[in-house]
Amino acid sequence: MYIDIKELSHKYSTADEDLLVLSDLSFSVGKEQFVSIVGPSGCGKSTLTKLIAGLSVPLKGKILISGSPVDSPRESIGMAFQNPVLLEWRTALDNICLPLEIVSPQMTRIQKIARATELLEMVGLKDFSQSRPSQLSGGMKQRVSLCRSLVHRPEILILDEPFGALDAFTREGLWKTLKDLKTSENFTCILITHDLREAIYLSDEVVILTDRPGKVKKSVKINFKRNSNSIDELYSKEATKMLAFLRKQIELSHTRL
Numbered sequence: 001m002y003i004d005i006k007e008l009s010h011k012y013s014t015a016d017e018d019l020l021v022l023s024d025l026s027f028s029v030g031k032e033q034f035v036s037i038v039g040p041s042g043c044g045k046s047t048l049t050k051l052i053a054g055l056s057v058p059l060k061g062k063i064l065i066s067g068s069p070v071d072s073p074r075e076s077i078g079m080a081f082q083n084p085v086l087l088e089w090r091t092a093l094d095n096i097c098l099p100l101e102i103v104s105p106q107m108t109r110i111q112k113i114a115r116a117t118e119l120l121e122m123v124g125l126k127d128f129s130q131s132r133p134s135q136l137s138g139g140m141k142q143r144v145s146l147c148r149s150l151v152h153r154p155e156i157l158i159l160d161e162p163f164g165a166l167d168a169f170t171r172e173g174l175w176k177t178l179k180d181l182k183t184s185e186n187f188t189c190i191l192i193t194h195d196l197r198e199a200i201y202l203s204d205e206v207v208i209l210t211d212r213p214g215k216v217k218k219s220v221k222i223n224f225k226r227n228s229n230s231i232d233e234l235y236s237k238e239a240t241k242m243l244a245f246l247r248k249q250i251e252l253s254h255t256r257l
Contacts (some may be wrong), residue, residue, distance in 0.1 A: 001028035001029060001030055002028075002029055002033070002065065002066060003009055003028060003029040003052070003063070003064070003156070003188065003190075004024055004028050004063070004064040004067075004088050004133075005025060005027055005028065005048075005052070005060050005061070005062075005063050006026050006063075006064070006206060007024050007025070007026055007061040007062075008022055008024070008025040008026065008048075008058050008060070008061035008062070008063065009022055009024060009025070009058065009060040009061055010022045010044070010047055010051060010058050010059045011059050016140065020212075020213040021042075021044035021047050021053070021212055021213055022044040022047060022048060022051075022058075022213055022214050022215070023213035023215050023216065024061070024215055025044075025048070025061070025209070025214060025215045025216055026061075026216060027207050027216050027245070028103040029188060029190060030218065031180045031188055032169055032186055032187070032188050032190075033188055033189075033204050033205065034086035034182060034188075034189045034191070034202055034203050034204050034205075035189070035190050035191070035203060035204065035205045035206070035207060036190075036191045036192075036193055036198070036202065036203040036205075036206045037190065037191070037193075037206075037207045037208070038193060038194065038196065038207070038208055038209070038210065038211065038246070039141070039160055039208055039209030039214060039250070039251065040211045040212075040215070040250070041194075041211075042207075042211075042212050042223045043192045043209045043211055043212050043213075043247045044065065044212060044213065044214035044233045045160075045192045045208065045209065045214070046160055046192060047212070048192075049079070049160050049190065049192055051063060051070075051157055052075070052077075052156075052158060053069065053070075053071045053073060053077050053079055054070045054071065054072045054077070054206065055073060056073055057071065057081060058247075059141070062181050063155070064102045064115035065066050072125060073155075076151065076154055076156060076236050077154055077155070077156045077157075077158060078099075078149035078150055078152065078154035078156070078158070078187075079149055079157075079159075079160070080145045080146055080156045080157070080158075080160070081145075081159075081161070081162060082160065082161045082162060082163075082164045082165055083165075084133075084141040084145035085142065085145070085146060086133040086141055086148075086179060087133070088132055088133050089132075089133075090141075091129065091130045091131060091132060092120065092125065092128055092129055092131050092132075092136065092144045093113065093116050093117065093120065093129040093130065093132070094146045095133070095144055095148055096116040096119060096120065096148045096151050097112045097113065097115075097116050097142060097150060097151065099149075099151050099152045100112045100115065100116075100151055100152055100256075101151050103153060104243055105244060114116065114150055115248035116129075116147065116151055117129065119147035119150060119151060119181075120130045120144075120147060120183070120225070122147075122177075122180065122181060123143040123146065123147060123177050124152050124177075124186060125140060125143055125144065125147075125186065128140060133248060136182065137168065137170075138167075139166055139170035139173065140167055141228070142162055142163065142166065142174060143174065143177060144177065145162065146162070146174075146177070146181065146196070146197060147208050150187070152179060153185070154187060155188060156187060156190070157187045157189045157190075158183075158190050159190070159191075159192065160164075160190065160192045161192055161193055161194065161199065162174075163175070163193075163195070164193070164194065164195070171195075171198070172231050174194055175198060175201050175202060175231070176229065176231070178202060179201075179229055186208060189202075189207040191203070196243055196246045196247060196250075197224075197234050197243065198236065199235070199246070200222055200239055200242055200246070201234055202230070204221070204222060205219060205220065205221050205222060206219070206220045206222060206246060207219050207220075208246070208249045208250060210218065214250075217249065217252065218249050219250075220242075220245070220246065224243065
């Protein structure tokens with residue numbers, strides 16, 4: 001497997017106690033696979049993304065990417081969060097170019113602009129390249145954030161509830177945008193989400209975590225037949241059945257193993 005997470009445990013120390021958030025968690029992700037991670041609130045999903053990205057070191061266990069241990073941040077990983085965190089003094093174009101200034105200083109300004117413009121065009125924002133964040137809607141900001149996370153062509157994209165604060169229609173539009181980006185950019189994706197419809201629509205597989213301390217309750221392949229990438233597919237009999245099954249597994253995940 002491309003990403004291997006083996007017997008991972010992690011805790012946070014407070015003034016009163018040590019809080020164990022992940023316990024002996026193990027699963028794998030194949031190259032260019034799209035995996036969603038769901039589970040009860042507080043079960044360690046966001047902590048898991050930081051560990052995979054190398055932003056934190058686990059208490060126990062290991063994370064391997066292509067067989068190499070993750071022990072520090074990697075340029076091959078891109079991340080996007082619920083809050084786009086765009087810099088107001090930069091245009092949309094310059095916000096997207098920011099990672100290239102850090103990880104690809106050898107690129108010329110023309111090359112950076114060309115890459116950022118390419119992504120803006122993919123997400124339908126080419127005409128807003130010179131807009132400031134305050135001039136963009138919530139959905140537009142999140143599109144810019146996605147572009148920024150992909151501008152350096154990462155092999156792995158980690159998304160921590162990037163669409164959670166958006167209205168339903170904007171969120172569904174961004175699901176389609178993300179699918180298009182996945183097709184064109186060929187990255188491996190790990191998505192943290194509370195939205196089971198989002199997980200079904202986007203994923204090849206859904207990993208369900210237990211209540212804290214989080215460990216894998218069940219891993220479910222999303223293999224119902226799709227005739228298109230239309231949101232209408234989520235209202236098919238197969239998708240409805242899968243949604244009910246996942247919802248039941250989430251309920252069961254509150255019961256400790």
